[in-house]
Amino acid sequence: GQNIDQPTEMTATEGAIVQINCTYQTSGFNGLFWYQQHAGEAPTFLSYNVLDGLEEKGRFSSFLSRSKGYSYLLLKELQMKDSASYLCAVMDSNYQLIWGAGTKLIIKP
Amino acid sequence: DAMVIQNPRYQVTQFGKPVTLSCSQTLNHNVMYWYQQKSSQAPKLLFHYYDKDFNNEADTPDNFQSRRPNTSFCFLDIRSPGLGDAAMYLCATSRESGSINEQFFGPGTRLTVL
Numbered sequence: 001g002q003n004i005d006q007p008t009e010m011t012a013t014e015g016a017i018v019q020i021n022c023t024y025q026t027s028g029f030n031g032l033f034w035y036q037q038h039a040g041e042a043p044t045f046l047s048y049n050v051l052d053g054l055e056e057k058g059r060f061s062s063f064l065s066r067s068k069g070y071s072y073l074l075l076k077e078l079q080m081k082d083s084a085s086y087l088c089a090v091m092d093s094n095y096q097l098i099w100g101a102g103t104k105l106i107i108k109p
Numbered sequence: 110d111a112m113v114i115q116n117p118r119y120q121v122t123q124f125g126k127p128v129t130l131s132c133s134q135t136l137n138h139n140v141m142y143w144y145q146q147k148s149s150q151a152p153k154l155l156f157h158y159y160d161k162d163f164n165n166e167a168d169t170p171d172n173f174q175s176r177r178p179n180t181s182f183c184f185l186d187i188r189s190p191g192l193g194d195a196a197m198y199l200c201a202t203s204r205e206s207g208s209i210n211e212q213f214f215g216p217g218t219r220l221t222v223l
Contacts, residue, residue: 004151031209042199042214043152050209087151091209099151 002026004100006088011106012078020073020086020103028093034062034073035087037102043087046073075105083107112136113215115200121221122190130185130218132200138213140206141183143175144199146217152199158183159206187220195222 003025012018024032031050035043049055049064049071061074073086085102092098113134122128132141140159144152155169158177172194174186187194197217203210 008149033211040197040217040219042217044214045211048209048211085149095206095208096154097212099153101149101151104149 002090002092002098004088004090004098006086006100006103008101009104009106011108012075014078014080014107014109016078017074017076018078018105020075020088020105022071022073022088022100024069024071024088024090024098024100026090026092026098029066030091030093030095032062032064032071033089033091033097034060034071035089037085037087039084046086078107080107080109113200113202113213115198115215115218117218118216119219119221121223122187123223124191125189128187128190128220130187130198130200130220132183132185132215133181134200134202134213134215135181136202136204136213137180138202138204139180140203140210141177142199142201142203142212143183143185144201145194146197146199155185157206190220190222192222195220 006022034046037043047062054063059076064071087102088100089097142157143155146152156175176184199217200215201212203212
């Protein structure tokens with residue numbers, strides 16, 4: 001079966017750095033997406049990785065290791081507005097997105 | 110601004126009373142998706158359309174139907190809502206199917222079943 005695993009909840013302090021991990025087992029691989037979802041709102045696109053390595057985009061970076069079936073999202077200089085759920089999704093061989101349940105990130109002052 | 114619009118944002122219905130949720134897009138994307146998302150769970154794909162070609166997920170209950178009368182609009186019909194159908198319903202679009210494309214989401218419709 002296809003499976004995406006990420007921690008249910010994480011807590012971090014404003015101004016700090018946090019890493020949210022995602023492991024996956026899917027039928028084929030056409031890339032991995034990270035989305036941010038604030039409570040009661042729709043997911044918004046953050047990043048896409050298809051090759052191994054680190055992609056940096058401002059305060060957010062995303063890393064992929066295809067051989068390990070592993071990705072992480074790194075958030076630096078945390079702000080209160082970063083409190084949200086972060087969803088990992090993998091595009092499988094049929095170009096369908098397989099979604100994780102999301103990691104709820106709580107930022108404390 | 111190009112966008113995905115969902116109406117209404119909040120919908121309350123009674124057990125067994127049919128309800129229709131609507132989605133429209135100004136992105137001119139070929140593919141439209143309907144997802145169901147319950148609290149703290151992953152979005153669950155119900156259907157998607159590539160242009161007018163309808164694709165039903167194998168485990169989508171018959172109680173859920175969809176229509177796409179044109180490129181811009183897509184509807185989700187729930188014929189006899191049960192308490193278990195209370196959820197956020199997300200509409201999304203992407204430029205093409207069968208290739209790597211980011212999905213753009215509407216704001217969602219939160220359905221309450223009384």
